[in-house]
Amino acid sequence: MRRRGAVQRKVPCLFVTEVKDEPSAKRERQPFKVLATETITTKAIEADIYSAIPTEKVDGTCCYVTTYKGQPYLWARLDRKPNKQAEKKFKQFLYSLEDCKEFAWNIEEDFKPVPDTWIPAKDIEFSNGNPLPDENGHMPGWVPVEKNSKQYCWHSSVVNYEAEIALVLKHHAEPGLLEISPVPLSEILEQTLELIGTNINANPYGLGSKKQPVHLLVPHGAFEIKNPPPLKQNDILSWFEGCNEGKVEGIVWHCNNGCLIKDDPCNLPLTAVSPNQRLSAVSGATLDTSLHQYLRHKRTGKCVAPE
Numbered sequence: 001m002r003r004r005g006a007v008q009r010k011v012p013c014l015f016v017t018e019v020k021d022e023p024s025a026k027r028e029r030q031p032f033k034v035l036a037t038e039t040i041t042t043k044a045i046e047a048d049i050y051s052a053i054p055t056e057k058v059d060g061t062c063c064y065v066t067t068y069k070g071q072p073y074l075w076a077r078l079d080r081k082p083n084k085q086a087e088k089k090f091k092q093f094l095y096s097l098e099d100c101k102e103f104a105w106n107i108e109e110d111f112k113p114v115p116d117t118w119i120p121a122k123d124i125e126f127s128n129g130n131p132l133p134d135e136n137g138h139m140p141g142w143v144p145v146e147k148n149s150k151q152y153c154w155h156s157s158v159v160n161y162e163a164e165i166a167l168v169l170k171h172h173a174e175p176g177l178l179e180i181s182p183v184p185l186s187e188i189l190e191q192t193l194e195l196i197g198t199n200i201n202a203n204p205y206g207l208g209s210k211k212q213p214v215h216l217l218v219p220h221g222a223f224e225i226k227n228p229p230p231l232k233q234n235d236i237l238s239w240f241e242g243c244n245e246g247k248v249e250g251i252v253w254h255c256n257n258g259c260l261i262k263d264d265p266c267n268l269p270l271t272a273v274s275p276n277q278r279l280s281a282v283s284g285a286t287l288d289t290s291l292h293q294y295l296r297h298k299r300t301g302k303c304v305a306p307e
Contacts, residue, residue: 004053004221004254006192007062008123009140011252014049014263015233016041036263038233047255054228055221057250057264059204060196063155063217065166065188068117068144072185074159074166075142076152078118082137086110090137105133118143154199154215159185167216168193180216193217204249221254240265 015036040049062077082090086105093103107130120131121140131139145155158167165182172179197215198208208214228251229239239246250264 004055004219005258005260006064006122006190007220007260008064008121008192010134010136011260011262012041012043014040014044014231014251014253014261036233040231041261043259044253044261047257047259047261049231049253049255049261052253052255052261053221054225055252055254056223056225056248057252057262058194058196058218058220058223059249060194060200060218063145063193063195064142065185065191065193066142067189071161072164072189073161074145074155074185075119076145076155078114078141078143080111080114080118080120080131080133080139080141082110082133083112087137103137105137107132111139114141115143154197154213155195157213157215158195158217169196169216169218170222188217188219191219193219221252225251236263 013036016039017034017036020033020035064075064077065072066075067073068075081087082105086109090103107127111133118141120126121142124134124140125132131141133139143152145152145159147156147161149156159165160182163182164185166185166188167180168183168188169178169180170183171177195215195217196205196207197203198210198213200215207216225245227243227245229235229243229246236251250262253261255261
């Protein structure tokens with residue numbers, strides 16, 4: 001499978017953002033709003049954004065495949081977050097509209113504990129051997145998805161560690177079609193993917209049902225946007241609002257240097273965000289017959305969603 005950039009931390013925006021002193025439409029109780037300006041960031045320019053590959057931003061939860069217990073394993077995203085006292089101080093700092101890079105964290109005392117198996121994401125910064133929080137006050141990281149995990153039951157449903165395979169949505173041999181098929185975990189080692197399905201993020205793609213849930217993995221960068229808009233805010237706005245191909249979660253550009261840059265409707269001054277998201281590459285999907293082999297290996301069991 002073709003490899004593109006991996007998501008190991010929060011993906012920066014295409015445009016320079018500014019803070020507006022008005023309530024956020026995206027986050028409850030947040031008294032400020034972050035909106036994109038019309039200026040492309042220096043980071044995007046330095047990454048040669050104009051020659052980057054535009055791909056669809058998929059609406060799910062981020063996963064990572066790397067080694068655990070001597071074999072390829074699926075890992076779930078788990079950010080280490082501040083405790084209540086530290087979070088309160090950090091939010092007060094953010095609400096003051098100051099530069100959050102100046103906030104002084106106490107790494108030893110300000111953060112909630114994480115499982116012993118937790119590992120920090122690859123691209124985060126370290127100081128004195130300790131991972132540092134990002135601009136949102138989080139330490140991006142991962143925890144392994146154990147077999148029959150109740151907390152990560154939907155993650156567990158897409159992997160079979162005995163067969164060392166995972167359910168992946170990928171391109172079909174016939175143009176315009178996709179297929180869901182079992183893929184060796186070794187083929188997607190060190191890649192990040194998006195878990196989508198019935199019980200993920202309110203199921204924007206309408207997959208499965210409550211009685212017959214469907215979950216699968218989508219490699220990041222898998223769906224290239226064939227007719228992307230020019231890199232101007234008005235053109236991107238028009239693309240999201242008026243183009244059928246623009247009914248997506250957002251755009252992620254994969255740059256030649258490995259850098260990822262994103263743009264999504266939430267940060268743009270859209271009159272309305274379309275609720276009818278779709279996987280832009282899908283005009284139909286087929287089920288690989290070898291999927292039955294995967295299903296025979298899986299055990300049935302009641303899944304308990306995480307709190």
